[in-house]
Amino acid sequence: MIALLLGVLAVLSGCSAAAGPAVSDASAGASASDGSTSAASSTAPVATPAVAGMRAVAVRLRTDVAIGGQFQTRITNTGSEQFSVLAVRLDSPGFEPLPLAGRPATYQPGATIDLPTGYGPARCGAGIAVDPAYTAIQLQRPDGRLEEVRVPLEAPDDIIDRIHTEECHLLALAAAVKVSLGGFTLVEADGDAALQADITLIRGENTEEIALTELRGSVVFDVSFAEASDPPPAMATEEGELVVPVVLRMTGRGCDAHVLGETKQPFLFPYFVTFDGGQPQYGILDVSPDQRDALWSYVDVACADA
Numbered sequence: 001m002i003a004l005l006l007g008v009l010a011v012l013s014g015c016s017a018a019a020g021p022a023v024s025d026a027s028a029g030a031s032a033s034d035g036s037t038s039a040a041s042s043t044a045p046v047a048t049p050a051v052a053g054m055r056a057v058a059v060r061l062r063t064d065v066a067i068g069g070q071f072q073t074r075i076t077n078t079g080s081e082q083f084s085v086l087a088v089r090l091d092s093p094g095f096e097p098l099p100l101a102g103r104p105a106t107y108q109p110g111a112t113i114d115l116p117t118g119y120g121p122a123r124c125g126a127g128i129a130v131d132p133a134y135t136a137i138q139l140q141r142p143d144g145r146l147e148e149v150r151v152p153l154e155a156p157d158d159i160i161d162r163i164h165t166e167e168c169h170l171l172a173l174a175a176a177v178k179v180s181l182g183g184f185t186l187v188e189a190d191g192d193a194a195l196q197a198d199i200t201l202i203r204g205e206n207t208e209e210i211a212l213t214e215l216r217g218s219v220v221f222d223v224s225f226a227e228a229s230d231p232p233p234a235m236a237t238e239e240g241e242l243v244v245p246v247v248l249r250m251t252g253r254g255c256d257a258h259v260l261g262e263t264k265q266p267f268l269f270p271y272f273v274t275f276d277g278g279q280p281q282y283g284i285l286d287v288s289p290d291q292r293d294a295l296w297s298y299v300d301v302a303c304a305d306a
Helices: 002-013 062-067 159-176 257-262 289-303
Strands: 031-034 055-061 072-075 083-091 105-107 112-120 132-142 146-154 179-180 185-189 192-203 208-215 221-225 243-252 272-273 280-286
Touching: 031 289, 055 159, 062 072, 072 083, 072 105, 072 132, 072 159, 072 289, 083 112, 083 146, 083 192, 083 272, 105 112, 105 280, 179 257, 179 272, 192 280, 192 289, 208 221
Parallel strands: 055 146
Antiparallel strands: 031 112, 055 072, 072 112, 083 105, 083 132, 132 146, 179 192, 185 192, 192 243, 208 272, 221 243, 272 280
């Protein structure tokens, strides 16, 4: 049953063996606009009624994926009067509400500015939808008057729906199996400095065979199995835990100063598991702050002679 649920979620979210979170190629930050140029058409239902003089569009940038738990609300002043946005939040039946938050921004007529917008834990289950979705905005008018408005949130490419599906997929996967990365040990591998660690899988509420089929690293770090295994390491139906040794190394470009300075997701380590040999399920290893510090220390060692 769990494998079936995960398979459905993977199909909906595009989390196959080649997929990750969907992002927009649109640029971040503020930009000038006369309000007459439309963004990509919304494929999700838009809540009504609209708020006069304001338009809100959901945009997801690569930096949002790297930070996690947020997207951008691209707000445009389509009216003739200045206003200031003091804080925003997502208002959707598919997510637990968060408090209003964010950085203030002043919108002259025609201005468009992106504001980071957090989202709470996904509400998952049959019949739970993300629409109608709004951006709740704490607004200040030119006369100093404060008010809170709910602006219909347009979602080109179904951004909010796709975030919801991804979050529910990860929650379902976490309920089926807990996958964690252990501490690092500095070792030598093929004449180079490397880190050895264990990935531990702990069974959740299921009785299926669980296999760790694939590991992926980032642009900085390569992650691979310590020992080749065919078939891949698996937890039999009667077992509750599987420990898999792995090795982390610098990639061919990992010591490049430009790569180290510009990468947004150095610690994004995807993995794939299967249940009874079914569709591979996409997950992301959690890398704690202490582990991130250890990885940066390893960079200093591995790149000392680069």
